[in-house]
Structure formats: C-alpha cells, structure tokens
Amino acid sequence: MSWFLAAASPAAPTLREAQDNASQAAGWVEENWAAWLAAGLRILLIVAIAFALRTVVRRTITQFIARMNRGSRATEGLPLRGLLVNAERRRQRSEAIGSVLRSVTSFVILGTAALTVLSVLNINLAPLLASAGVAGIALGFGARNLVTDFLSGVFMILEDQYGVGDVIDAGVATGEVIEVGLRVTKLRGDEGEIWYVRNGEIKRIGNKSQGWATAVVDVQLRPDEDLEKARRAITEAGERMAAGEPWSERLWGPVEVLGLESVTLDSVVIRTQARTMPGKRLGVERELRWRIKQAFDDAGIRIVGGQPERQPEDPGPDPLATVAPPSALAGPSPQTERASPLPHQSTGPTVPSQHTPNLAK
Numbered sequence: 001m002s003w004f005l006a007a008a009s010p011a012a013p014t015l016r017e018a019q020d021n022a023s024q025a026a027g028w029v030e031e032n033w034a035a036w037l038a039a040g041l042r043i044l045l046i047v048a049i050a051f052a053l054r055t056v057v058r059r060t061i062t063q064f065i066a067r068m069n070r071g072s073r074a075t076e077g078l079p080l081r082g083l084l085v086n087a088e089r090r091r092q093r094s095e096a097i098g099s100v101l102r103s104v105t106s107f108v109i110l111g112t113a114a115l116t117v118l119s120v121l122n123i124n125l126a127p128l129l130a131s132a133g134v135a136g137i138a139l140g141f142g143a144r145n146l147v148t149d150f151l152s153g154v155f156m157i158l159e160d161q162y163g164v165g166d167v168i169d170a171g172v173a174t175g176e177v178i179e180v181g182l183r184v185t186k187l188r189g190d191e192g193e194i195w196y197v198r199n200g201e202i203k204r205i206g207n208k209s210q211g212w213a214t215a216v217v218d219v220q221l222r223p224d225e226d227l228e229k230a231r232r233a234i235t236e237a238g239e240r241m242a243a244g245e246p247w248s249e250r251l252w253g254p255v256e257v258l259g260l261e262s263v264t265l266d267s268v269v270i271r272t273q274a275r276t277m278p279g280k281r282l283g284v285e286r287e288l289r290w291r292i293k294q295a296f297d298d299a300g301i302r303i304v305g306g307q308p309e310r311q312p313e314d315p316g317p318d319p320l321a322t323v324a325p326p327s328a329l330a331g332p333s334p335q336t337e338r339a340s341p342l343p344h345q346s347t348g349p350t351v352p353s354q355h356t357p358n359l360a361k
Contacts, residue, residue: 050113148200
C-alpha cells in the first residue's frame with residue numbers, strides 16, 4: 001500500500017531541475033521581450049492615433065455645424081431660393097446631420113483601431129468577423145423597424161425634405177413640424193394635438209411650406225357690369241396691397257386678373273391669383289377679398305351672391321275663386337253655426353211659431 005502511494009505521488013523537483021526551468025523561462029522571455037515591447041508600443045500608438053483622430057474630426061464637425069447655425073441666424077426670415085429660411089429648422093437639421101457624422105466617424109475610426117489591435121496580437125479575425133456578420137443579420141431582422149426608421153430619418157434630413165416650421169401632409173398625420181429626429185418626427189395638428197410619426201412609416205410627404213403658394217380669389221358680378229372697369233379696380237387694389245406692409249413681403253408676384261372663370265345668365269365670375277410666400281396663402285386671400293370689395297364699392301360695381309336672383313313666378317288665377325267666394329272658404333262664423341245647425345243634428349223639441357199656420361186645423 002505504501003508502495004502504491006509512493007508511486008502515485010509526483011516526485012519533488014530537485015534544485016537542479018528548478019534551475020533548469022528558471023533558465024529556460026528567462027531565455028524564453030529574453031527571446032520574446034523585444035516582440036512584446038514592440039507589440040505593446042504599436043497598440044499604444046494605434047489607440048493614441050485613433051482617439052486623437054476621433055477628437056480632431058468630431059471637433060471639426062462641431063465647428064462646422066456651429067458656423068452653419070451662425071449663418072442661419074444671420075439670414076433668419078429672408079426668402080432664399082424659394083424657401084423661407086428658419087433658424088430653428090436649420091439648427092435642428094444641422095445638429096442631426098452633425099450627430100450622424102460624429103457617430104459614423106467614431107464607429108469607423110474606433111472599429112478600424114480595434115481590428116488593427118487584434119491583428120497586432122496575432123488573433124485570427126476571420127471567425128470574429130463571421131460571428132459579427134451573423135450577429136448583425138440577427139439584429140437587423142429583430143430590429144428592422146428601428147433600422148428602417150433610422151435610415152429613413154438620415155436620408156430625410158440629408159435631402160431636406162422638411163424641417164421645423166413646415167406644414168406637411170405625411171399621410172398618417174398632417175400638421176406643423178415642431179421637431180425632427182432620426183427616428184421620430186413631431187407634428188402639431190390643427191387642434192393643437194401633437195403627433196409622433198415614425199420616419200419609417202412615412203411613405204409620402206406633401207410639404208406645403210416649400211417653394212411658393214398661389215392665392216386664388218373669385219369675384220361674382222352681375223352680367224351687365226363693365227368688365228374692364230372691374231379689371232382696373234382689381235389691378236389697382238392689388239398694386240396698393242403689394243406696396244404696403246406686411247403684404248410686400250408675403251406677395252411674391254403681382255396680382256393678376258386671369259379672366260372670366262364662368263359665364264351664366266345671372267352672373268359672371270372673375271378669377272384673380274397671386275403668388276405668395278409659403279404658408280401665407282389664406283391670409284393673402286382674405287386681405288385681397290377685402291380690398292377688392294372696397295375697390296368695387298368705390299367704383300360702384302355690384303357683387304352678387306352665390307345663388308342667382310330669381311323673380312317669383314305668377315301662380316295664375318286661383319281655381320277655387322270661381323267656385324266660392326273667400327268668405328265661404330273661411331267657413332261659417334260661430335253665430336251662423338249656432339243659428340243654423342246641421343240637418344242631422346237635434347237641438348231639442350220644436351216649438352211651432354205663432355206666425356206659422358196650424359195645419360191640423
């Protein structure tokens with residue numbers, strides 16, 4: 001039994017063996033320390049360059065965005081290339097673009113640095129890249145709505161499809177844009193409600209604040225009015241309106257009389273239009289109607305309503321008038337009804353009158 005335990009227990013290393021092992025380890029370290037030092041220095045250099053480059057690029061992007069915001073504040077409220085420059089819209093758009101650029105820059109620089117460090121450590125990148133690809137595919141399928149919203153928001157911001165202050169029709173909701181994000185767009189409806197619309201759900205966008213709008217005013221006159229006189233009155237009213245404030249900024253073109261929109265026996269309709277600032281069409285139309293009405297009143301031009309005026313038709317002779325007089329149609333008076341009851345009604349025993357001869361005699 002003691003022999004079995006002695007054979008099973010390892011023999012204690014001797015001093016000579018320990019010296020040999022120590023010398024081998026020292027030799028191995030001495031042979032590889034230069035490679036380790038070089039790899040460590042390369043890793044430190046790669047990390048330092050990556051973080052320095054990331055800081056420089058992010059700071060450059062931030063300064064560029066700040067310069068864009070200062071330029072937008074300097075041109076706030078001025079029409080530029082058919083768009084109403086809005087400082088808040090430009091600020092949010094530039095901030096969103098800057099955030100995307102900074103994120104992409106950080107991902108590319110740090111990702112490249114991490115792969116370089118792994119290659120320096122002699123780690124095989126093929127299995128790692130394959131695993132990352134599988135994980136990316138699984139994440140893409142699981143969070144495809146989030147990825148769709150994000151990508152849609154990025155392209156929407158880069159293409160400047162709409163911004164803060166624009167009135168848009170997004171299909172699922174309509175209102176004024178109050179905030180633009182990479183995933184969600186906030187709209188304020190006509191009744192004050194706030195709509196949160198995911199960018200991936202927007203299939204079409206109708207921007208009512210880009211380019212220019214058209215104000216159209218129809219005026220209905222009597223057919224016997226002087227049309228040339230009406231044209232001159234409308235033109236003069238439009239010129240006076242364009243010369244005053246704030247309509248000189250909201251009108252982007254002269255008030256034009258297009259001509260007759262419709263002609264009937266009872267009225268004629270004159271159509272007038274003007275190119276206006278986006279979002280100011282309704283106000284321009286109301287003011288233009290007001291001024292046209294005043295100009296017509298001063299010129300003595302009469303405006304008719306929407307329904308044509310018709311004279312009441314003569315109903316002709318009443319056929320009942322030839323049958324009975326009006327007094328007969330009114331019915332018997334109460335006195336007549338009490339004095340002459342109907343034949344089939346009984347009013348009590350009949351008393352013979354003294355002037356009636358007694359037929360029994």
